[in-house]
Amino acid sequence: MPETTIETTSQTSADATTRQKAATRSSAFVRPVRTVAILGAVGALVAAIALPAFVSTSGAADAAPVTTEQLAAGNAQSIVVASEATQAPSTRGQFTATTPDEIEKRKAEEAAAARAASAAAAAAASTASTSSSRPSLAGMALVAPGSGAVRYPVTSFTPGEGPGSGRGHEGWDMIAPEGTPIYAAAAGTVTASAESIGGYGVSMMIMSNLNGTMVETRYGHMVYGSRMVEAGDQVSAGQLIGLVGNTGNSYGSHLHFEVRIGGSVIDPEPWLAANAG
Structure with missing residues (x-):
């Protein structure tokens, strides 16, 4: 019985040693095969990348040089080579205002x-x-009827208030329809003419030399835009100078006619009666 046990144990040890040697031989064989496989895969990868580039490079050596424009043509795009671009000079006048000032x-x-x-x-x-x-002047005479150096400024009128009214009125109101012609009472120089002169409204003033006597005549309340002469103009006796109106301090259509001799106001009614021809 002991001998049989010893033999069995010896046999078992021998089998284990045999398996261990087999495993060692198998492992030694697998490692070289794995290494060879890895090297083969790496070589295949390098070949796949390098060969096309090598072929392209070797083919390009025999071909004509390719320009940047030719490479870009395949993408249907245009480019500007930096060396061909020009810098145009700029001036201050090409720019709009940029500062707050x-x-x-x-x-x-x-x-x-x-x-x-x-x-x-x-x-x-x-x-x-x-x-x-401005009213129409069609059919209006440029010279009033009568003769002599002094003329009535309105040929047909109704006498109105004069200087003797006691109200400080310095002229004679010659009542007539609006648009009635007004004539210069005497030849002279226009000293003032405007669309508004104080209470006179549209009016003018004329300075005349009558036999050495300086006489100023004033015409007030004319129609807007009817003045025929301006300051500095020379007028003749009976010349049309404007139209009867109702402007300024006026309460009805009339001509305010005023006469001053030596700067003093006189009554125009008796003066005209004595001097008008």
Whole structure:
């Protein structure tokens, strides 16, 4: 019995040693095979990458050089080569205002231009309005009837208030329909002519030298836009100078006719009666 046990144990040890040797031989064989496989995979990868590049390089050595424009043509795009681009010189006048002062100056200039345009439009409208309001002079004589150096400024009128009324009225009211012609009472120089002179309204003043005596005649309350002469003009006796109206301090259509000799107011009614021809 002991001998059989010893043999069995010996046999078992021998089998184990045999298996261990087999495993060692198998392991020694697997490692070289794995290494060879890895090297083969790496070689295949290098070949896949390097060969196309090598072929392209070797083929390009025999071909003509390819320009940047030719490479870009395949993408249907155009390019500008930096060496061909030019730098155009720039001047200050090519730029708009950028500083606050320049911006404010430009705004001020634009505002001034707008105000000038508005003023011009207003002046044009005023001129058109004045022209349209000027009464027609068709059929009106330029010289009043009569003879002599002094003429009645209105040929047909109704006498109204004069200086003797006690109200401080300095002229003679010659009542007539609006638009009645007014003539210069005597030849002389127009010293004033305007669309508004105080209470006279549309009026004018004429200075005359009658036999060495300076006589000023004044014509008030004319129709707007009816003045025929301006300051500085020379007029003759009986010349048409305007039309009867109702402007200024007036309460009905009439001519306020005033006469001053040596700066003093006189009554126009007896003066005209004594001097008009």
